[in-house]
Amino acid sequence: MNQPILAPSVRGPVDHDIRDQIVAAANEHFSQYGYGKTTVSDLAKAIGFSKAYIYKFFDSKQAIGEAICKNCLAQIVAAVEKAINVDGISPTERFRRLVKTLVTTGADLFFNDRKLYDIAAFAASERWSSTEVYNAQIKDFVLQIIREGRELGEFERRTPLDETVDSIHLALRPFVNPLLLQYNLDLIEDAPTLTSNLILRSLMP
Amino acid sequence: MNQPILAPSVRGPVDHDIRDQIVAAANEHFSQYGYGKTTVSDLAKAIGFSKAYIYKFFDSKQAIGEAICKNCLAQIVAAVEKAINVDGISPTERFRRLVKTLVTTGADLFFNDRKLYDIAAFAASERWSSTEVYNAQIKDFVLQIIREGRELGEFERRTPLDETVDSIHLALRPFVNPLLLQYNLDLIEDAPTLTSNLILRSLMP
Structure with missing residues (x-):
């Protein structure tokens, strides 16, 4: 106009x-x-x-916040992509890298820059489209890894694929969602490994 | 004095x-x-x-808040105890009940009474002793169930017991911790089952 x-x-x-x-x-x-x-x-x-x-x-301050948030989350996605899209690694290793990168990049971005955190918090609590897109991207990474693992016989195939993906995405939420990550900062050291191990045990054929 | x-x-x-x-x-x-x-x-x-x-x-408002919080958390623990200490049910069923009761009682207590929520939030964010005791109690329930399941051959025994318990307690945190539960309210319908199923798959012998 x-x-x-x-x-x-x-x-x-x-x-x-x-x-x-x-x-x-x-x-x-x-x-x-x-x-x-x-x-x-x-x-x-x-x-x-x-x-x-x-x-x-x-249109609003929120629209500017959304743009910043989108950039931030795109950085996490790019870091994850780089970490997992490596030739010659197993689905298990790919999964471990997914979790580790999510946690470390997420924590770096949001908490070394604490003032930016409230943007992420607003974003996650109000379900901005940027966070919805981000969630879908992370879920898609999980889907790709599970599919590959099932094809290679590394992961079990009894559970319906969508249930497996949904439940893993849910288990990763405390690290994927910046609102939850703030309450898990003291667990960042051990939690990624413990959670990866538990999920990988649940995937055993 | x-x-x-x-x-x-x-x-x-x-x-x-x-x-x-x-x-x-x-x-x-x-x-x-x-x-x-x-x-x-x-x-x-x-x-x-x-x-x-x-x-x-x-001594302070916090001390009063702590007493209220302690009562609240004791109600959750009592509900869990009642749900899981039933004769003749399998460790698997006991575990499902643990998760379901944690979620429903926690959500009822803290979110039907939203004004009390900020006490729980203060409590969890400042690690009041009442929440530490509560966490230890929930972890002990998990330990008991895993032990029983291992003894009966229903759960795997390769993973060190403390790792199994730690990782499960971690996976349950979004439902155990009231601060995290508030961000999971829209998941309360499906999440307990999905999470229970994933954890139980990880426990398969």
Whole structure:
């Protein structure tokens, strides 16, 4: 509605850059002052844009938070992908890497940068689409590993595939979900191995 | 320090009754107005005792909260005990009952009475001794069931007993810990069965 009618073709790439700029600046600002306490006005002042200008690109503070959250979760997914998509490792090893990477990357991202944590918390508690996408991606990693393990005869095949995947995803939730991870930080040392072992025992043929 | 020097023998039972009275009244008051927002002065006013009198029995608001929390958790433990200590059921069935009772009683107690939830949240986040005792009791139930199952040949014996118990207790945490349970309320329908099944598969000989 606010876009210049005469130059629609310019909108794409330029807007994309400005969006990125706002997200980066907001990320920086939230890291320092926290997401919950910052208003769009504060943000506009800090970035040096007008509030109205920011509202051209984002409907709300939440929309900016969503974009930051999406970036964060994409980093976790990328780290997991890199850790598990290695040739010549067994499904068992792939699964262990999945769990370990989820925990360490998640903890690093959210808790070394504690001020960003409340964005993740908002995101998880309000079921932002970014966290739903993230959950689906993690579940898909689990599905791929279980499928491969079943095909290779490394994992049991009696349990319906969807039950196996659902129950594993559920068991991993304390590490996948940033809201739950905060209560598990003191367990980060031992929990991934204990949980991986338990799940792998449940997969034995 | 405040007790009458000449009548120490009276202190026990009478003080006990008054403590119970304060806990019951505080429970009622917190249920209505919340734990976080209530001060000891508010409480004193509501109960009709002086603040100084309450402080004779409890060092702080937290001490009153602890007493309420202890009662709550004792109710969960009692419900679990009743559900699992039934003659003639298998360790597998005992385990299913443990999980189901933990979830349903926990959810009932803490979430039908949402205002009391913040006490439980404080308790779990600050590791009050009542929650530590509760955790130890739940872990002991798990230990007993696993031992029985191993003796009867129903569960595998390759994994060290303490690892089995630790990993199961960890897998149950989202349902045992009230702080985590709040994020799992929408899963209460299916999660207990899925989690029980996964754990029981991991226990297969």
